[in-house]
Amino acid sequence: MAGVNALRWLILTRHGESTANLAYEALLGTDAEEYDVPERDADVPLSDTGRAQAANLGRWLAALPEDERPTTVVASPFVRALDTAGIALAQTPYAAPQAPDGLRLRVDERLRDREQGVLSGLTELGVRRRFPDEADRLRRLGKFYYRPPGGESWADLALRLRSFYRDLEAQAPGGRVLVVAHDVIVVMTRYLVEGLSEREVLEIEKTRVANASVSRWRLDGSGPRAVCYNDSTHLTDVDDSPSKAPR
Template structure:
């Protein structure tokens, strides 16, 4: 993929556990139609576990060899990703926010979470009951191309990510970029970098991206090659729930 292949390292991490993640988990297997999240999606904060995960991620970043440390950090504008980046970078010496010479994260709205539109905050049962026609459209079109009313399809994510990674080529050729983002962005970045098909990426997507997990690609001279995907070892080794 043009742009992203000009990087030396590309590292993506999902934000730490949010209160929204907790809310969705709490209604699984119930007859709830909504997850009960009071905030708009952009304002959903980290849970206490999410903050611990972010700190553990930061200690992993601090331990990276000098040649693998990020030279640029790009963050989704949502609160849960901003706080994950802030907490994580505070654990490092080379990107601590209080250091006037430290690495400064840059916010980019193109790596925000997928827009759910009218279906935001609904459970699968809630969608079937309140929007039965949309549930039928989803079954017919499939997850990759289905766009909820006022929302985005997975293909829409690919469009804005292609733009994002093209700009990285101009801003950080040969750079080592850390992206603090959301699960759908991690999945669709793999789709783009590795040139996967719809079928392949939807099979991969069946395994959820863990909070504060790490996905990495490294330049091998001919392009970016996968190093690790959805890696949670730093969390497990530290005794923090992934």
């Protein structure tokens, strides 16, 4: 994929556990129609566990061999991703402000979570009850191409990610890049980097990307080589069971 193959390393992580993840888990098995989350999606913060996960992620980054350490870090503008990146980088000896020439965190709105439009904040039951026609359209079109009113399909997300990675190629050719974002960004990056089909990516998506997990690809001129996907072994001392919540 143009925009990725010009890099040397690509590392993606999902943000740490958020308060919205906890709110979602609290509703499992109930007949609730919407999540009890007071903040807008962009402002949802990390939970205490999420902050501990971010710190562990930072210690993992600090232990990377020098030739695998990120030279560029880009995050989603959403608070949970920004805070994950900030906490993680604070654990490394090569990131600002500790190092005079250390890494600077960049923000790119193309890494934001998928926009749900009128379905934002609703549970699956809430969608079926309040928007039965949309629930039927989702079943007919499938998750990849379904676009909720005012929201995005997965295919829409692929378009903005292609744009992001093309720009990244121009800005950091040969670089080692860390992206801190959301589960769907991790999944769709794999779709783009590995040239997957709709069926393949939706099968992969059935296993939720764990909070603060790591996915890595090495690019050596012969195409991307997956080193790990959805790896959370660096979180063994944190209560880090993969969140089922998409946010």
